[in-house]
Amino acid sequence: MSSSAIEYARQNHARFLEELKAFLRIPSISTLPEHNADCRTAAEMLAIEFSRIGLQNVSLRETEGHPLVYADWLHAEGKPTVLVYGHYDVQPPDPIEEWIAPPFEPTERDGNIYARGAVDDKGQVWAQVKALESHLAATGSLPINVRVLMEGEEEVGGEGIEAFVASRPAQLQADFALVSDTEMFAPGLPTLCVGLRGMIYTEIEVRGARADLHSGMYGGAAPNPFVALAQILARLKDDNGHILIPGFYDDIIPPSPEELAAWRSLPFDEEGYRIAEVGSAQLVGEPGYSVLERTWARPTLDVHGMPGGFIGAGAKTVIPAKATAKVSMRLVPGMTPEKAFEQYKGFVAKIVPTGVEVEVRLIHAGNPCLVPVENPYIRAATRALRQVWNQETVFIRSGGSIPIVGDFANYLGLPSVMMGFGLPDDNLHAPNEKFNLRNFELGIESIICFLEEAAR
């Protein structure tokens, strides 16, 4: 462990926290145009800080929306290069009345700092920056080469950064990425997220009659697009949550026996999860797979809404001319969005009920992603986390996707080390968002050590 950088971080912790509060006071809400100037202020604060701590080539890079902030330090000859990623924008604070303290007046309570953006992602960004500062201030250098890329549109789709990454600029040449925008599985349990599900988001549009018809006059002769959609959807997935599209599971690379064993040893309380997180009468899904397997490592199919027809209060006896289902499937390693969509579209075409015409449209797609735990940077991360937390790292996956991780992999060929310090109860995207102060402190130390271990 780098005693001098760690020592510096510990001595300066109070200042680091005050700086984080200043960062949190900027209401950089990316989705609200009236906060555009605040987003720029947050970007400029980062740029000034990057210069102050000794990073070089600091620049704001304009996008169609909020600017990217870039900086680097490339003097560790013969050493690998890390691309450090985070985002300075935050979610809107609504519903504002549920906040105990105002969302942009950071407040310490019970060992946490409360503010919009505390954990998502300003607190984690600040941990990255302070780790870099600690090395530079204590030793005058960094253990490896560092490029930093921060965005201000993560909460609104990240189009600016994707376009930049897709252009494969020389500025982003690196060996791996450090993404600090995830959480730990439980308090005190160092965690690396090594897998994300991909997805295809689609619409099935069913058309029956030419125009809306009266169900009294035409019921019994005219096709009903909602009934047809129900028949299609009921044939896509059985009562056990098994997807019935032929070949859909063929290419799945299942988790290794070691990974499954590790998941079984995680502190996961299924009944507590059902009651506290889901709140349904029962959980659903494929028999023979645990909840973590079902949400992390199995493909799923969900319906998000069914536009069309009459959705007002009361009764209108219309047979609508068309109806649509918004259907998405989560994909797991081994699957590709292209093949999954073709299989799905082809199967739907085979089960079209009599009398209707069906169009299947792809709205959005993303690749699943898996970083092997044998990856040298993952191994370096686990060594660093062990030093700081005195615990073995747990490797988890996420059922969702983090688009930038896919972009780094697809466009730049970079594996991502998803090392985050949030906690499951941090209320991200919700009122009273918080970041645990101990996690902020040990997060800084974890990244200090990780940069050193990555240099080995």
Added chain:
Amino acid sequence: MSSSAIEYARQNHARFLEELKAFLRIPSISTLPEHNADCRTAAEMLAIEFSRIGLQNVSLRETEGHPLVYADWLHAEGKPTVLVYGHYDVQPPDPIEEWIAPPFEPTERDGNIYARGAVDDKGQVWAQVKALESHLAATGSLPINVRVLMEGEEEVGGEGIEAFVASRPAQLQADFALVSDTEMFAPGLPTLCVGLRGMIYTEIEVRGARADLHSGMYGGAAPNPFVALAQILARLKDDNGHILIPGFYDDIIPPSPEELAAWRSLPFDEEGYRIAEVGSAQLVGEPGYSVLERTWARPTLDVHGMPGGFIGAGAKTVIPAKATAKVSMRLVPGMTPEKAFEQYKGFVAKIVPTGVEVEVRLIHAGNPCLVPVENPYIRAATRALRQVWNQETVFIRSGGSIPIVGDFANYLGLPSVMMGFGLPDDNLHAPNEKFNLRNFELGIESIICFLEEAAR
């Protein structure tokens, strides 16, 4: 045939038509509050006309909405009493730009009169009134006792008249009703509608998780209410349109072999109906039943809309906490809404998928209705129609419902003679609504003769 009344009608036809045009110029759109005064004007015009032609006890009866108009003539001692029904309100004319001539400037073209309300229902009301006038003017009396009840809320639910009828007032004591708000099966083909389907209109609400969840994080463990609804709906009706609710068909009284034979001889072109009226790739419904049987004499199940979740453009990866399906079933003679709803609700409760809770709500119900063709007033109507049209009457049914017919049956015990003179291409509720001038003329004569035949 009453030569004097018929003679009077023929001599005065030009005046009758000009009067109808004046009636059609009143934009009595019941659903638009800015036309409330026009609705009253139409009611007052009817009242003035009833007095002018010699009806008695003429009165406007106020309701929560637009007034009812009542009149009677009760001097045919020992003869039956008819309750003559029609409505003076009309649909809005939208889309106004599709009208060839303005909707409230009645225009003659190609043997038709075009205006909003021409066939639905002012032209048919005027035929009734002019038939009464012709008898009274030619002979000083009517062949049977007559009560007239006109409403101004038919297009907005008819609550005022239902409340009045439900109070079973002595004013409405009669032997049968004459309802002229239907159409002829084909041009020149005298038609009586003798059956209407009933209905139950329901909502199935499915609840899964306590709150909306992210489909990445929870897909594979949290129940999806839309998927559950699709599974339920797919189990309610098979691919052939057969309803799978146990016992649902048990009490149906099928049409008699004679009625079925009569339907088979109707000039019905299934392929023309598919192309011109429905416009779907194929028609649907139970094998072994003709289109007319399926829409007139078989129960059906339709889904009208599925509120809940995300229905905007693009992608939102929500597993909604709840979703609803608006489901109605048409019922046929023999069935009751009460029993049908209990069977349906009980069956849904048995097929609830894992993880969700379901509530089935009844929004609206109506009884099916069937008037035996042996009914003496139906027989009288056929004799009258034969005299005027030189054709045998066809007996048809309608797949929809006419609530006032059910109200007359339920509250007053009256069978309805549904004798209408519209044509299938009259564009009711649509731009360029019309009424055939020959049908107006022969409609008056048909009612003149019907009153005489009903007296026998």
